[in-house]
Amino acid sequence: MKKLALTLAAAGTLLAGLAHADTLSDVKERGVLKCGVNQGLDGFASKDDKGQWTGFDVDMCKAVAAAIFDDASKVDYVPLSAEERFPALQKGTIDLLSRNSTWTLGREAGLDLMFAAVSYYDGQGFMVPVSKNVMSALELDGSKVCIQSGTTSVLNGQDYFKTNNMAMELTQLSSLDELVKAYNEGKCDVLTTDVSQLYALRLKLDKPADYIVLPDVISKEPLGPVVRQGDDRWLNIVKWSFYAMLNGEELGVSQATLDEALKSEKPDVKRFVGTDGTYGEQLGLTKDWAVRIVKNVGNYGEVFERNIGANSKLGIPRGINQLWSAGGIQYAPPIR
Amino acid sequence: MRAKFVGAALVALAALSVSAAEAQMRPAASVGSQIVDVPEQPGYVPSAAEEQLDPAYRRQPVYFRTNEPPGTIVIHTSERFLYLVQGDNRAIRYGIGVGRDGFQWSGLQKITRKAEWPDWRPPAEMIERQPYLPRFMAGGPGNPLGAAALYLGGTVYRIHGTNMPQTIGMAISSGCFRLVNGDVQDLYNRVPVGTKVVIRQAPTL
Numbered sequence: 151m152k153k154l155a156l157t158l159a160a161a162g163t164l165l166a167g168l169a170h171a172d173t174l175s176d177v178k179e180r181g182v183l184k185c186g187v188n189q190g191l192d193g194f195a196s197k198d199d200k201g202q203w204t205g206f207d208v209d210m211c212k213a214v215a216a217a218i219f220d221d222a223s224k225v226d227y228v229p230l231s232a233e234e235r236f237p238a239l240q241k242g243t244i245d246l247l248s249r250n251s252t253w254t255l256g257r258e259a260g261l262d263l264m265f266a267a268v269s270y271y272d273g274q275g276f277m278v279p280v281s282k283n284v285m286s287a288l289e290l291d292g293s294k295v296c297i298q299s300g301t302t303s304v305l306n307g308q309d310y311f312k313t314n315n316m317a318m319e320l321t322q323l324s325s326l327d328e329l330v331k332a333y334n335e336g337k338c339d340v341l342t343t344d345v346s347q348l349y350a351l352r353l354k355l356d357k358p359a360d361y362i363v364l365p366d367v368i369s370k371e372p373l374g375p376v377v378r379q380g381d382d383r384w385l386n387i388v389k390w391s392f393y394a395m396l397n398g399e400e401l402g403v404s405q406a407t408l409d410e411a412l413k414s415e416k417p418d419v420k421r422f423v424g425t426d427g428t429y430g431e432q433l434g435l436t437k438d439w440a441v442r443i444v445k446n447v448g449n450y451g452e453v454f455e456r457n458i459g460a461n462s463k464l465g466i467p468r469g470i471n472q473l474w475s476a477g478g479i480q481y482a483p484p485i486r
Numbered sequence: 487m488r489a490k491f492v493g494a495a496l497v498a499l500a501a502l503s504v505s506a507a508e509a510q511m512r513p514a515a516s517v518g519s520q521i522v523d524v525p526e527q528p529g530y531v532p533s534a535a536e537e538q539l540d541p542a543y544r545r546q547p548v549y550f551r552t553n554e555p556p557g558t559i560v561i562h563t564s565e566r567f568l569y570l571v572q573g574d575n576r577a578i579r580y581g582i583g584v585g586r587d588g589f590q591w592s593g594l595q596k597i598t599r600k601a602e603w604p605d606w607r608p609p610a611e612m613i614e615r616q617p618y619l620p621r622f623m624a625g626g627p628g629n630p631l632g633a634a635a636l637y638l639g640g641t642v643y644r645i646h647g648t649n650m651p652q653t654i655g656m657a658i659s660s661g662c663f664r665l666v667n668g669d670v671q672d673l674y675n676r677v678p679v680g681t682k683v684v685i686r687q688a689p690t691l
Contacts, residue, residue, distance in 0.1 A: 285547040286576070359541050365549040365576050402689035414691045460542035467542070469549040476562060476686075477550040477569070477577070 173245050173384035174434055182224050185211035186244040189229040193458040194250050203227045206457040209447050210248040210375050213391045216446035217439045236261050247376040262379045266388040269374045271470045273367035274306050275345035280362055287366035291316040296338035299324050307342045310368045330354045349464045394440040396482035398449030400473055405448050421485050529628045530649050537651050537666055543581025545669050550577035563590050564688035566655050580669045583653040585661040592687040595639040597679055604635045633667035634674040
């Protein structure tokens with residue numbers, strides 16, 4: 151009987167804990183956001199010799215910190231391996247996971263997590279030498295294709311060639327370094343893996359400019375920030391922090407134009423900067439929440455270009471991650 | 487016929503003429519801006535190395551989702567890119583130089599005429615400002631209009647080549663769109679007269 155009562159009490163505490171999950175208050179009280187990131191991935195998350203974190207995923211952490219504190223430095227970065235990342239979120243070691251993680255049903259339903267948005271649409275693509283003068287993956291019939299063994303890319307690649315009635319000569323290599331070596335030595339015409347990784351591998355080739363990544367994407371790898379289930383307000387804050395960056399770009403609100411935007415008479419710009427409405431307050435934030443994000447971090451286009459864009463080291467074109475209004479599929483619900 | 491052609495060329499150059507005065511560089515959409523001065527250099531023939539663009543601006547196939555039918559040209563001035571729609575969510579993308587602030591425009595046009603290696607006749611106002619410019623320059627390498635010109639509707643604007651490949655990616659012209667000669671030739675060969683051209687601008691606040 152006593153035992154049962156204790157169990158009930160414990161269950162009650164757990165339920166109460168869930169019901170009152172209030173990550174925003176915890177973060178405010180602590181004065182810092184705990185954000186899980188990759189241990190080191192060029193362009194997405196890396197730590198320099200002065201201990202400063204930069205990258206596309208890091209900027210997502212900074213955007214949430216900026217929305218809450220108006221200070222992008224109020225982040226404790228927790229570098230996590232692929233195995234550690236979801237348990238860290240479940241255990242409450244971190245408030246937010248921003249670590250190139252693919253949104254799948256299994257991860258949301260099976261691990262009690264919620265993906266807040268798709269910050270980067272990745273997917274399997276193809277790299278070919280410019281000299282081949284290929285414009286589409288459908289022109290790759292008879293190619294020698296190199297793929298890392300033991301990855302989903304092998305099956306995807308084989309399926310794609312088979313479905314499109316194209317012959318391929320497959321070479322499997324056990325590591326990324328061997329893949330690069332084989333490609334440098336001309337042992338294959340085509341390299342296939344996720345597009346973001348193709349751009350990272352291209353940097354390791356002897357003559358990176360001699361290769362292009364084709365626009366074809368044959369698998370879905372939507373990457374985005376993740377939170378625990380059970381705290382809807384926190385989910386909304388992360389979600390809308392990202393959408394503020396996207397809406398900022400669509401409206402033309404950037405770090406360079408922020409002062410002008412604050413004086414704008416356009417209704418959608420006024421709602422964005424908080425000169426009209428109480429949208430920030432409704433989120434549990436301040437009127438100027440979106441302004442804080444753009445001021446401290448930038449809009450989506452600025453974040454993309456700075457970390458991974460065409461003029462960055464990685465040199466990834468916007469492609470599918472361009473705004474929906476400019477040829478891509480990045481689309482944010484409106485602030486109204 | 488000849489007179490008509492010269493008339494058109496004169497109008498074309500009115501658009502090109504002011505480009506020397508001021509130049510503004512903006513490498514990509516909303517990534518700050520920097521003022522640079524790039525005067526026209528008629529007669530200058532760029533080397534093969536100079537014609538080789540920065541990888542970001544080289545002609546390449548890209549993902550491009552649009553409701554415009556294949557064959558349409560879509561120009562995003564703030565991105566410094568011209569897209570030739572191919573269908574199936576793809577396009578061929580070319581790096582371009584565009585009009586500087588105050589000379590950027592948007593709208594819908596059709597290609598009304600095409601010409602290879604057009605002649606150059608700097609208009610009077612340009613001669614006044616830069617008296618050292620030639621009064622006439624036959625089409626060919628070194629001509630600021632480059633390898634080809636595509637005439638946009640009844641406007642003074644054109645899509646043309648250039649003898650200054652380093653200006654690709656910048657905002658320096660008076661509203662024309664310039665491509666390196668290899669690219670403008672490629673585009674010339676791909677699009678017929680009557681091609682629809684959509685010009686898009688960055689949003690204003």
